[in-house]
Amino acid sequence: MVDREHAQKNRIKTALGILVIVAAGTAAGYGALKADEQADHYAVESSQSADAAGRTDGADTGEAAGGDSHEADAADAAENKEQPGVIYEDRDERDGASEAEEQEDDEIDDWRLILINPWNPLPEDFEVETAHAEYGKMFDARAVDDLEEMMQDCRDEGYSPLICSAFRHHDDQVRLFENDVRKLMYRGYSEEEAREETARNVAVPGTSEHEAGLAADIVYSQMQALNESQEDNGTQQWLMEHSWEYGFVLRYPEDKTEITGITYEPWHYRYVGREAAKTMYENNLCLEEYLECLKIARRMSPNPEEEHNSEEGM
Numbered sequence: 224m225v226d227r228e229h230a231q232k233n234r235i236k237t238a239l240g241i242l243v244i245v246a247a248g249t250a251a252g253y254g255a256l257k258a259d260e261q262a263d264h265y266a267v268e269s270s271q272s273a274d275a276a277g278r279t280d281g282a283d284t285g286e287a288a289g290g291d292s293h294e295a296d297a298a299d300a301a302e303n304k305e306q307p308g309v310i311y312e313d314r315d316e317r318d319g320a321s322e323a324e325e326q327e328d329d330e331i332d333d334w335r336l337i338l339i340n341p342w343n344p345l346p347e348d349f350e351v352e353t354a355h356a357e358y359g360k361m362f363d364a365r366a367v368d369d370l371e372e373m374m375q376d377c378r379d380e381g382y383s384p385l386i387c388s389a390f391r392h393h394d395d396q397v398r399l400f401e402n403d404v405r406k407l408m409y410r411g412y413s414e415e416e417a418r419e420e421t422a423r424n425v426a427v428p429g430t431s432e433h434e435a436g437l438a439a440d441i442v443y444s445q446m447q448a449l450n451e452s453q454e455d456n457g458t459q460q461w462l463m464e465h466s467w468e469y470g471f472v473l474r475y476p477e478d479k480t481e482i483t484g485i486t487y488e489p490w491h492y493r494y495v496g497r498e499a500a501k502t503m504y505e506n507n508l509c510l511e512e513y514l515e516c517l518k519i520a521r522r523m524s525p526n527p528e529e530e531h532n533s534e535e536g537m
Contacts, residue, residue: 335496344429360389363436373469382458385444390436454489467504470497479509
C-alpha cells in the first residue's frame with residue numbers, strides 16, 4: 224500500500240518546485256507571478272492519494288496478445304468513487320468559503336484535461352463525439368487528426384506503431400468486466416472475490432480513460448504484449464520522445480506511480496493538447512501534477528476583472 228502522507232508530500236514538493244514555470248504561462252497578461260513570496264500562503268490538500276502503486280488502467284485486457292494485469296482494486300475504487308477531486312485551499316483568503324465554492328473555483332474547464340482515475344470517474348451522463356482513426360478504432364473527433372498525424376509521422380521515420388485500443392463505450396467496459404467476473408466465479412471464486420480479482424486486470428466501468436475517447440494504447444506491431452518490454456523497441460521510444468509534439472503524453476510513467484495510482488504502462492498515451500503536453504514533457508509532470516499546478520497558479524494569479532475595476536476607481 225502507498226503511504227498517503229508520503230505521497231502527498233511528494234506531490235506538494237513537485238508542484239511548488241515547477242509552479243513558476245506553469246503559472247507563468249497560465250497567468251500571462253495578469254502581471255508577474257511572485258511565487259517565492261506567496262508560496263507560504265498556499266497549502267496543497269489532496270483528498271485523493273494513490274492507495275496502491277500496483278493499480279493500473281487495465282482498459283485493454285483481451286485486445287492485445289499477452290496483455291498483463293493493469294487495473295485498480297474494485298473495492299478501493301468503489302470506496303473512493305463519491306469523493307471529490309483534488310482540492311486546493313488558500314487558507315488566508317478562502318477560510319470561510321464553502322466546499323462547493325472551492326470545488327467550482329478549482330475546476331479546470333478544458334475537455335482535453337479531464338481527470339479520470341479510480342477516484343475521479345466519468346460523469347454518468349458523459350458523452351463524446353468520436354471519429355474513425357485507423358483499423359476501425361474510434362477516438363475523440365476533436366483530437367483524432369493529431370492522433371493520425373502522430374501515427375503517420377512515426378511510420379515515416381521507419382517505425383511500425385499499431386493502435387490496439389482507443390475509445391470504448393461504457394457498455395462495452397461493463398460487458399468486459401462482467402464477463403471476467405463470471406469466468407472467475409465459474410472457477411470457484413465467490414462473487415466478491417471475483418469482482419475484486421477482475422478489477423486487478425480490467426478497468427472498473429467508469430474509471431477508464433478509454434471511455435472518454437482520449438486514450439490510445441499504441442504498441443509495436445510485431446510485439447503486442449502489454450508489458451514493460453514495450454519500452455525496449457524503437458517504435459515505443461520514438462513515441463515517448465515525440466508524442467508531446469502532437470498533444471499526447473505517456474499517461475502512466477514509471478516514476479509517477481505513487482501519484483497516478485497506476486503502474487508503469489509504456490503503451491498508454493493520453494491526449495491533453497499540444498500546449499499542456501509540451502509543459503508536461505519538459506517538466507516531467509504527469510497529468511495529476513500538471514492540474515495541481517494550474518489550480519495553484521489560478522489561485523495565485525490576480526483576477527483580471529477585479530484588477531480592471533480597481534484601475535477604473537483610481
